[in-house]
Amino acid sequence: LAVTSKNRGGVQGVKNAIETELAELLERRAVKGMAGAKIRVMVVGIPNVGKSTFINSFAGAARAKAADRPGVTRGKQWVTVGNYDLLDVPGVLWKKFDSMEVAGNLAFIGSIKDDVLDIEALATALLGEMQRMYPERLAERYRLTAEELGQDAYDLLETVGRKRGMLMSGGVVNTERAAITLVDEFRGAKLGRVSLERPEEA
Known part of the structure; x- marks a missing residue:
């Protein structure tokens, strides 16, 4: 059984959703005298989406290895929690992306692992998206004026670095450091709760 954790209600909500979905199966098991058999659940998703963290929350303890980067889960691992056997697997991605927007x-x-990306190009592209979709979040987080907010994305990256005091000799902005900070803050929700995708207009 593959399960998503979209439903509200936290861990108990997920357990209720599993049991509701498997009601017929559990009933057949009970008839066969297998009422105590464990429920096996596969936790699957893209890399770095929080699968291991979810399992640890489900278990109420650190049972699966988790970190804020992709590729930490190297192989399959079973975690037993009460009447559940949870299977944690490495994140999966499409073999190729038909849309560069999805890849971005x-x-x-x-x-996608940062070590295969140009972090400054990534941060610049992210700034461009935030300028388009959530300019007020950028302005609030980095104390930007309307004029600064309207800059080219790379110039805006330099502005963010300068405001954070990320200067090298000669007053040159360390744009790599600024890019790393910006991306880390975005992933840490320091720019607020945002959605990179919106429903298509009818």
Whole structure:
């Protein structure tokens, strides 16, 4: 059984959703005298989306290895929690992306490893999206004026770095450091709760 954690109600809400979905199966098990058999659940999703963290929340303890970067889960691992056997698996991605927008969004949230990306290009692209969709969040977080907010994305990256005091000798902005900070703050929700995708207009 593959389960998503979209439903509200936290861990108990997820357990209720599983049991509701499997009601017929559990009833058949009970008839066969298998009422105590464990429920096996696979937790699957893209890299760095929080699968291991979800399992640890479900278990109420650190049972699965988790970190704020993709690729930490190297292989399958079973975690037993009460009447549940949870299978944690490495994140999965499409073999290729038909849309560069999808690829970019996955990179922004850390589902694609940063070491295969140009961090300044990534931060510049992210700034461009935030300028388009959530300019007020940028302005609030980095104390930007309307004029600064209207800059080219790379110039805006330099402005963010300068405001944070990320200067090298000669007063040159360390744009790599600024890019790393910007991306980390975005992933840490320091720019607020945002959605990179919106429903298509009818």
